Amino acid sequence: MKAAAAVGALVCALVLGGSALATSRSGGVSGGTIGIFADASSDGPVSKILITGAIGDYGTATSIDKNGKVDQNGNYVKIALKKGTFEIDSTVLNAKLNKAPGVFNKATCSFSFTGSGGVTLFNGTGLYKGISGSAEITLRFAGIGPRLTTGAHKGECNPNNNAKPLSQYGAIIGTGTVKL
Numbered sequence: 001m002k003a004a005a006a007v008g009a010l011v012c013a014l015v016l017g018g019s020a021l022a023t024s025r026s027g028g029v030s031g032g033t034i035g036i037f038a039d040a041s042s043d044g045p046v047s048k049i050l051i052t053g054a055i056g057d058y059g060t061a062t063s064i065d066k067n068g069k070v071d072q073n074g075n076y077v078k079i080a081l082k083k084g085t086f087e088i089d090s091t092v093l094n095a096k097l098n099k100a101p102g103v104f105n106k107a108t109c110s111f112s113f114t115g116s117g118g119v120t121l122f123n124g125t126g127l128y129k130g131i132s133g134s135a136e137i138t139l140r141f142a143g144i145g146p147r148l149t150t151g152a153h154k155g156e157c158n159p160n161n162n163a164k165p166l167s168q169y170g171a172i173i174g175t176g177t178v179k180l
Helices: 002-012 089-099
Strands: 017-021 027-038 044-053 058-062 076-081 084-087 101-103 110-122 134-144 167-179
Touching: 017 101, 027 134, 044 076, 058 084, 089 110, 089 134
Parallel strands: none
Antiparallel strands: 017 027, 027 044, 027 167, 044 058, 058 076, 076 084, 084 110, 101 110, 110 134, 134 167
């Protein structure tokens, strides 16, 4: 479950959804509804992200700590898109994910986890300079864990949080509103 929460933190930072646009006097987008779609299957702190609506862009989301240092278990996410960057504060989301129950099947060593919560966007550069807003993110994560190959519990599911899943799937989807 710890791995799912870590992935959720990373991924949850990749939040937002929708399609409404507001246009500024200069003809550029000044804000509106967004949709966020991110891959939460990564074993590391970086994953792919796609944002639709008022932000039509794609790139990567990197889990970081409050000081901007890469941290797979960080409460912040650095979103690096083709037209600029911004950060997401996922502290509230991560707190909810850490309390959300998961499902584990001992017979098949399979597990799943779903959780939702809010995030805020800030600290933009490039086209996203001055960004502000919030989004509601949902993380879904599932996998098949390995079995122990030796010892008294040989053949049973490996309960170690550091055991690498044999296969895993994760998705982050969210909707929100931004001002640019």
